[in-house]
Amino acid sequence: MTDTLQTPAPALDSALSIGGRSFRSRLMVGTGKYRDNAEMVRAIAASGAEVVTVAVRRVDLDRRKEESVLHHLSPERYFLLANTAGCYDAGEAVRYAHLAREAGFNDFVKLEVLGDRETLLPDTQGLLEAAVQLVREGFTVLAYTNDDLVTALRLEDAGCAAVMPLASPIGSGLGLLNPMNIRTIKRRLSVPVIVDAGVGTASDACITMEQGVDGVLMNTALAEAADPAAMARAMKLAVEAGRLAYLAGRMPRRESAVPSSPERGMLA
Amino acid sequence: MTELAITVNGEPRRLPGPATLLDLLATLDLDARTVVVELNREIVRRPRLGETPLAPGDQVELVHFVGGG
Numbered sequence: 229m230t231d232t233l234q235t236p237a238p239a240l241d242s243a244l245s246i247g248g249r250s251f252r253s254r255l256m257v258g259t260g261k262y263r264d265n266a267e268m269v270r271a272i273a274a275s276g277a278e279v280v281t282v283a284v285r286r287v288d289l290d291r292r293k294e295e296s297v298l299h300h301l302s303p304e305r306y307f308l309l310a311n312t313a314g315c316y317d318a319g320e321a322v323r324y325a326h327l328a329r330e331a332g333f334n335d336f337v338k339l340e341v342l343g344d345r346e347t348l349l350p351d352t353q354g355l356l357e358a359a360v361q362l363v364r365e366g367f368t369v370l371a372y373t374n375d376d377l378v379t380a381l382r383l384e385d386a387g388c389a390a391v392m393p394l395a396s397p398i399g400s401g402l403g404l405l406n407p408m409n410i411r412t413i414k415r416r417l418s419v420p421v422i423v424d425a426g427v428g429t430a431s432d433a434c435i436t437m438e439q440g441v442d443g444v445l446m447n448t449a450l451a452e453a454a455d456p457a458a459m460a461r462a463m464k465l466a467v468e469a470g471r472l473a474y475l476a477g478r479m480p481r482r483e484s485a486v487p488s489s490p491e492r493g494m495l496a
Numbered sequence: 497m498t499e500l501a502i503t504v505n506g507e508p509r510r511l512p513g514p515a516t517l518l519d520l521l522a523t524l525d526l527d528a529r530t531v532v533v534e535l536n537r538e539i540v541r542r543p544r545l546g547e548t549p550l551a552p553g554d555q556v557e558l559v560h561f562v563g564g565g
Contacts, residue, residue, distance in 0.1 A: 313564050
């Protein structure tokens with residue numbers, strides 16, 4: 229299948245730079261919840277993403293056929309961003325980050341310290357504690373957080389290389405619930421802002437990029453689409469479109485009409 | 497020949513001793529390149545696996561990268 233639109237030339241947008249690494253794609257994707265590995269590989273390829281997240285879990289010793297995700301996604305082609313998903317306190321998250329780093333690919337970690345099982349909202353206290361420790365230990369920390377400006381600023385102060393506020397809860401598909409909060413965070417922070425969690429369909433990704441953020445991370449939107457590879461292609465275009473629209477500088481919103489055709493020259 | 501009673505990934509396991517962590521991986525048919533090993537809450541780096549002996553009561557965690565968001 230060929231693109232009907234060309235990928236924007238590099239000159240139209242700068243690269244995404246995080247922790248000294250440079251990425252061409254502003255779309256990051258997760259590797260979880262796919263129906264099978266083949267579908268995951270196709271979707272990720274179609275997305276154009278360079279950064280893919282992975283989780284750290286026990287090897288299932290009873291089903292030795294279950295392989296590491298590394299068997300399906302080459303670390304040479306993709307930048308593996310390990311997460312601390314499922315961790316509910318700082319100590320646990322730090323332990324998982326250490327294990328992830330030991331796998332030997334990079335010092336980056338997507339830090340998650342959760343505070344509630346129903347909403348998967350972060351425990352900000354634990355998150356900050358873990359961030360401080362991991363930054364001190366030389367990790368490049370990308371912190372999954374809520375859309376609260378003060379927490380985002382604290383994470384930046386703690387030395388995080390990027391802040392990742394949620395659009396809406398993980399896996400909810402509700403899209404960007406509070407654009408103003410995300411715009412505020414982007415306006416006030418110096419480190420990259422990557423919106424993570426809650427994107428459901430292409431318009432969500434586009435609207436999110438239109439707020440001026442540096443990137444978007446999604447997982448469920450692809451894995452639970454009827455056709456993940458097709459949705460991945462849509463998301464690739466949506467992220468590019470939203471980014472270009474932002475860079476183009478949108479027109480102002482008005483609550484009254486301004487005609488587009490001239491008022492003079494009407495017939496008598 | 498002794499038998500070592502250890503815990504691996506939360507489950508009790510016995511294997512003939514003496515044995516190293518590398519022996520354990522071999523017994524479990526695991527590739528050391530894709531597995532990270534924690535022994536009694538401390539990570540054991542890959543080059544040291546073959547020279548780290550197991551002792552009775554040891555708690556081993558074997559983890560790897562899986563799909564996740």
